[in-house]
Amino acid sequence: MSTPVPRSSGTGRGLLVAAIPYLWLVAFFLAPFVIVLRIALSDAATDQPPYAPHFPGISQLGEFLGALDLENFRLLGDDPLYWQSYLSSLRIAALTTLIALAIGYPLAYAMALAPKRWQGILLVLVILPFWTSFLIRVYAWIGILRPDGLLDMALMGIGLTAEPLRLLNTDTAVLIGMVYSYLPFMVLPLFSTLQKLDGTLLEAASDLGATPLTTFLTVTLPLSIPGILAGSALVFIPAIGEFVIPDLLGGSDTLMVGKVLWNEFFSNRDWPLASAVAIVLLVVLVLPLMLLQRARGQGEGSVR
Amino acid sequence: MDPRQERQVSRPEAGGRRASPGSVRRDFQPWNDPTAKPLVEFRNVTKRFGAVVAVDRLSLAIHQREFFALLGPSGCGKTTLMRMLAGFEQPDEGEILLDGVDITAVPPHKRPVNMMFQSYALFPHLSVGDNIAYGLKREGLPKAEIAARVEAMLGRVRLKGMEKRRPDQLSGGQRQRVALARALVKQPKLLLLDEPLGALDKKLREETQYELMDLQADLGLTFMVVTHDQDEAMTMADRMAVMDHGRLLQIAPPDLIYEAPASRFVAEFVGDINLIEGRVTAVAGDLVTLESKSAGVIELDEDAPSCRPGDAITVGLRPEKIALSHDEPGQANNKVAGEIWDIGYLGDMTMVQVMVGGDQGKLFKVSLTNRTRRIERPFAWEDKVWLSWDVEAGMVLAS
Amino acid sequence: MRRFGAFHLAALVAGFAFLYLPIVALIAYSFNASRLVTLWGGFSTHWYGALMRNQPLLDAAWLTIRVALVSATLATVLGTLAALALARYRVFVGRTLFSGMVMAPLVMPEVITGLSLLLLFVAGDVERGYWTVIIAHATFSLGFACIVVQARLAGFDRSLEEAARDLGATPMETFATVTLPLIWPAVAAAWMLAFTLSLDDLVIASFTTGPGATTLPMRLYSAIRLGVTPEINAACTIMIAAVAVAVIGASLLMKRDALAGR
Numbered sequence: 031m032s033t034p035v036p037r038s039s040g041t042g043r044g045l046l047v048a049a050i051p052y053l054w055l056v057a058f059f060l061a062p063f064v065i066v067l068r069i070a071l072s073d074a075a076t077d078q079p080p081y082a083p084h085f086p087g088i089s090q091l092g093e094f095l096g097a098l099d100l101e102n103f104r105l106l107g108d109d110p111l112y113w114q115s116y117l118s119s120l121r122i123a124a125l126t127t128l129i130a131l132a133i134g135y136p137l138a139y140a141m142a143l144a145p146k147r148w149q150g151i152l153l154v155l156v157i158l159p160f161w162t163s164f165l166i167r168v169y170a171w172i173g174i175l176r177p178d179g180l181l182d183m184a185l186m187g188i189g190l191t192a193e194p195l196r197l198l199n200t201d202t203a204v205l206i207g208m209v210y211s212y213l214p215f216m217v218l219p220l221f222s223t224l225q226k227l228d229g230t231l232l233e234a235a236s237d238l239g240a241t242p243l244t245t246f247l248t249v250t251l252p253l254s255i256p257g258i259l260a261g262s263a264l265v266f267i268p269a270i271g272e273f274v275i276p277d278l279l280g281g282s283d284t285l286m287v288g289k290v291l292w293n294e295f296f297s298n299r300d301w302p303l304a305s306a307v308a309i310v311l312l313v314v315l316v317l318p319l320m321l322l323q324r325a326r327g328q329g330e331g332s333v334r
Numbered sequence: 335m336d337p338r339q340e341r342q343v344s345r346p347e348a349g350g351r352r353a354s355p356g357s358v359r360r361d362f363q364p365w366n367d368p369t370a371k372p373l374v375e376f377r378n379v380t381k382r383f384g385a386v387v388a389v390d391r392l393s394l395a396i397h398q399r400e401f402f403a404l405l406g407p408s409g410c411g412k413t414t415l416m417r418m419l420a421g422f423e424q425p426d427e428g429e430i431l432l433d434g435v436d437i438t439a440v441p442p443h444k445r446p447v448n449m450m451f452q453s454y455a456l457f458p459h460l461s462v463g464d465n466i467a468y469g470l471k472r473e474g475l476p477k478a479e480i481a482a483r484v485e486a487m488l489g490r491v492r493l494k495g496m497e498k499r500r501p502d503q504l505s506g507g508q509r510q511r512v513a514l515a516r517a518l519v520k521q522p523k524l525l526l527l528d529e530p531l532g533a534l535d536k537k538l539r540e541e542t543q544y545e546l547m548d549l550q551a552d553l554g555l556t557f558m559v560v561t562h563d564q565d566e567a568m569t570m571a572d573r574m575a576v577m578d579h580g581r582l583l584q585i586a587p588p589d590l591i592y593e594a595p596a597s598r599f600v601a602e603f604v605g606d607i608n609l610i611e612g613r614v615t616a617v618a619g620d621l622v623t624l625e626s627k628s629a630g631v632i633e634l635d636e637d638a639p640s641c642r643p644g645d646a647i648t649v650g651l652r653p654e655k656i657a658l659s660h661d662e663p664g665q666a667n668n669k670v671a672g673e674i675w676d677i678g679y680l681g682d683m684t685m686v687q688v689m690v691g692g693d694q695g696k697l698f699k700v701s702l703t704n705r706t707r708r709i710e711r712p713f714a715w716e717d718k719v720w721l722s723w724d725v726e727a728g729m730v731l732a733s
Numbered sequence: 734m735r736r737f738g739a740f741h742l743a744a745l746v747a748g749f750a751f752l753y754l755p756i757v758a759l760i761a762y763s764f765n766a767s768r769l770v771t772l773w774g775g776f777s778t779h780w781y782g783a784l785m786r787n788q789p790l791l792d793a794a795w796l797t798i799r800v801a802l803v804s805a806t807l808a809t810v811l812g813t814l815a816a817l818a819l820a821r822y823r824v825f826v827g828r829t830l831f832s833g834m835v836m837a838p839l840v841m842p843e844v845i846t847g848l849s850l851l852l853l854f855v856a857g858d859v860e861r862g863y864w865t866v867i868i869a870h871a872t873f874s875l876g877f878a879c880i881v882v883q884a885r886l887a888g889f890d891r892s893l894e895e896a897a898r899d900l901g902a903t904p905m906e907t908f909a910t911v912t913l914p915l916i917w918p919a920v921a922a923a924w925m926l927a928f929t930l931s932l933d934d935l936v937i938a939s940f941t942t943g944p945g946a947t948t949l950p951m952r953l954y955s956a957i958r959l960g961v962t963p964e965i966n967a968a969c970t971i972m973i974a975a976v977a978v979a980v981i982g983a984s985l986l987m988k989r990d991a992l993a994g995r
C-alpha cells in the first residue's frame with residue numbers, strides 16, 4: 031500500500047544542473063538553426079563563405095535585413111526537381127515503413143512468445159547490427175545486389191532467373207537497404223509492447239469464445255498500436271532525410287531530399303539553397319514528429 | 335447453552351470517559367502538564383502543492399519520550415506533515431520548532447531528526463553494515479567508533495552476522511530492521527516512521543509493533559509514526575492524532591479517540607460505529623432523551639450535555655456496546671426490535687447485521703465475542719431479535 | 734497460454750537470416766584470395782595484410798577513435814546533467830525548449846545537423862578539424878545519452894536520496910554516494926552508445942571536418958564509391974569484430990554486476 035508522495039519541485043537548483051547542457055545546446059543547436067535560416071534567406075555568391083550579404087555590423091542592420099528574401103524558397107517551389115524529391119522521399123520512407131512493419135511485426139511477435147530465457151539473447155541479436163557501422167551494413171548490400179553479385183549468383187544458380195537482375199542503383203535497392211538498416215527501430219518498440227501484453231487478456235478472449243485469429247485481431251493487434259505507431263515513426267522520420275543509402279544503393283534517378291541537400295552543398299556550393307532545402311525538410315518532419323510524441327504518450331498510458 | 339450468555343450486559347468501566355484516560359504508561363502524560371516544554375512544535379503551518387492545500391494552518395506539540403501516531407486516510411496530509419519535519423518540504427506559512435529552536439530553514443542533513451522510510455529506502459549498492467554506517471560516516475566519526483556503534487545496533491535489532499549481506503538478500507522483516515537500525519544509530523532527537531509496518535504481513539506486524547514499543551521505551555527516544563492503519567496506531571501510541579484534509583481533528587490517547595471521538599469523522603474513521611440521527615426531546619441533568627426515526631426513543635448519559643430540546647443530533651453507538659437477544663430485555667433503557675440480515679463469523683467474534691424498522695429501515699452492526707467453543711450458532715439469518723444498550727453506550731457526535 | 738509454434742520459429746529464423754546473412758557474406762568475402770568480389774578464389778588473409786600497410790586508413794581509424802573517446806565523454810556528462818535536470822525539476826524557465834533541444838537530434842536528419850553546425854563554425858570563423866567534429870558529435874549524441882540515463886532515473890526511488898539527506902549527507906555527497914553509483918550502469922551504457930554513434934558517423938563528420946582530419950567512415954565512403962574490394966571487406970570485418978567484442982564484454986560485465994548485486 032504505497033501512495034505517491036507529493037513532492038515540491040525545486041526550481042533554483044534545477045536551473046543550476048540544467049545550465050551547462052542548456053548553454054551547450056543553445057550554442058551548438060539553437061544558434062546554428064538561426065544561422066541556417068538567415069543563410070536560406072541570402073543569395074548564393076562566389077565569396078568566401080559563398081553567400082551574400084555578409085553581416086555588416088549593427089549600424090547597417092536595416093540594409094542587411096533588406097537584402098534578405100525568400101527567393102530560395104520560391105525556387106524550391108518552381109523547380110520540379112525539388113518538390114519531386116520531397117515527394118519521392120516521402121514515398122520511399124512510407125514504403126520502407128510498411129515493409130519494415132510487415133517483416134518486423136511477425137519477428138517481434140515471435141520474440142515476445144519465445145521462451146523467457148531466449149528473449150534476452152534475441153533482443154541482443156536485434157540490437158547487435160545497430161552497433162555495427164551503418165556504412166558497413168549498406169556496403170554489405172552492394173556486394174549482394176551488384177550485377178553478378180551474391181543474389182544474382184544464387185538465383186541464377188538455382189535457375190530461378192536467367193540473367194542478372196540489375197537491382198543495384200535502383201529504387202528497389204534503396205528500399206531494401208532502408209528496410210534492412212531501420213528494421214531494429216521497428217522491432218524494438220513492437221517487442222516491448224507485445225512483451226508487456228497481459229497473457230490473461232488472451233486467455234480471457236479465448237475463454238469467451240474467440241478463435242486464435244479473432245483473439246489476435248480483437249485483442250493483440252489493438253493493444254499493440256502504440257508500438258506500431260512508435261516503430262513506424264522511428265523508421266519513417268530518419269528515412270525521409272536519409273543520405274547514405276540513396277547515395278550508395280540508388281541510381282542517378284533516385285531522388286531524395288538528403289541527397290539533393292548534399293549535392294547542392296558539396297557539388298554546387300549553393301549554401302543558401304541547401305539551407306532552404308533543410309528548412310523545408312524540417313517543416314515536412316513536423317507532422318510525423320507530432321505523431322511520434324502522441325505514440326509515446328499512449329505507450330506510457332497503456333503501461334500504467 | 336443459553337445464547338444470552340453472550341450478551342454484554344454490564345461493562346465494568348462503563349464508558350471510556352469515566353475511566354482515567356491516558357497512555358498505557360499511567361504516569362506519563364506530559365501533554366496534560368502546562369509547564370512541560372514540547373520537543374516538537376508546529377505553529378500554524380500551511381503547505382500547498384499548487385492549488386491543493388496539503389496541510390492547513392496546523393498546530394501541534396509533541397513531547398519528549400512520547401510515542402506519537404498520526405492517523406488518517408491517504409491524501410490527508412500526514413505524510414507531508416512528516417516530510418516537513420524531516421526537512422524535505424518547506425512550509426508555506428507558519429513555523430516548526432524543535433527543542434524550542436525554529437528549524438524551518440534548516441536543510442534535512444543538518445536536522446537531528448531521522449526517518450524510517452515507508453519503502454525503507456535501503457541503499458541497494460551497500461551492504462547492511464554500510465547502510466547502517468552511512469549516517470555516521472557523514473558525521474565524520476572515527477572508524478573505530480562507527481564500527482562499535484554499528485555492531486551494537488546490529489545486536490539491538492537482531493541482525494548480528496548479517497552485516498555483509500546486501501538488502502536484496504534479506505527478508506522483509508530483516509529489511510525493516512535494517513531501516514530502523516540505520517535511523518536509530520544516529521541517536522536522533524526524534525525518529526519519524528512512515529508506515530513502518532505497512533510492508534509486513536499480519537503476524538510479523540503484530541510482533542514488530544511490540545518490538546518498536548520496547549525499543550522506544552528502552553532508548554528513551556521520541557517516536558512519531560505516520561500510518562493509515564488504526565490498529566497499529568492504537569496499539570503503539572501514547573497519543574494519536576486523527577487527520578483529514580490537512581487538519582487535525584482530534585489529538586488524544588487511543589482510548590479517548592475511540593470512546594469519545596470529537597467528531598463524526600473520527601468516530602467513523604476509527605473503529606466501527608452505528609450512527610443514529612434524531613431530535614432531542616428532553617434534557618434532565620446528564621440524561622438526554624431523543625426521538626429517532628431508526629431506533630425510536632433513545633436515552634443517553636452525557637457529561638454536561640451541550641444540546642437542548644429541539645436540536646438535531648447524531649448519536650454514535652459502537653457495535654460491541656450493543657447486546658443481542660431473542661427475547662425482549664426487561665431492564666434495558668434502550669431497546670429496539672429487528673431482524674437479522676447477515677452474520678459474519680470472524681473466529682474471535684461474530685459481526686451481526688440487524689435490520690431495524692422494516693426492509694427500508696436501518697442496518698445496525700452488533701459484534702459478539704465468541705467466548706466458548708460452541709459450534710451451534712445462537713443466531714441465524716431472519717431471526718427476530720432485540721437490540722439493547724446502556725445509557726452510557728451512546729455518544730453525541732459533532733458533525 | 735500463447736504457444737510458441739512452427740510459424741513463430743519460421744518468423745524468427747527468416748527475420749534473423751535477413752539481418753545477419755549480408756554481414757556473414759561480407760565477412761566471408763574478406764577472406765577471398767581473389768580480387769574479384771564475386772569469384773571465390775580460395776581462403777586468404779592477404780587483404781588483412783594489405784590493410785595493415787594502408788597508412789591513410791590506419792591514420793583515419795586512430796583519429797576516429799580519439800574523436801569518439803572525447804565526444805562520447807562530453808556527451809555523457811552533458812546528457813547525464815540534462816537527464817537529471819529533466820527528471821528532477823518538473824518546472825523551470827525554458828524547460829520545454831530545453832527538452833525539445835535535447836531530444837531533437839534523435840530525429841533530426843544528419844544532413845541538417847551537419848549543415849547547421851558547419852554554418853555555425855563558418856560564421857564564427859572557427860578552423861575546422863578535430864575539435865569541430867568532436868563538438869558536433871557530442872551535440873548530436875547528447876540526446877541519446879540523455880534518454881538512456883533518463884530511463885534509469887525514471888525507475889529511481891527518490892526516497893533513497895532523501896534517506897541520504899536525512900542521514901546527514903549534503904546534496905553533493907548524496908549525488909556521489911547514492912545517485913551516481915546507482916545510475917552508473919546507465920551512464921556506462923550511455924557512453925558506449927555515444928562512442929558507437931561517433932565511430933559510425935559519416936554525414937555529420939563530412940560537414941564539420943576540415944583538411945587533415947578525415948575520419949574512418951569518410952575514408953571508407955570514398956573507397957566504396959570507387960568500387961567494391963576485399964580490402965574494404967577486411968576493414969569492415971575488423972570493425973564488426975571490435976564491436977562484437979565490446980558488446981559481449983559489456984554484457985558480461987553487466988551480468989557480473991547483476992550477480993554481485995544479488
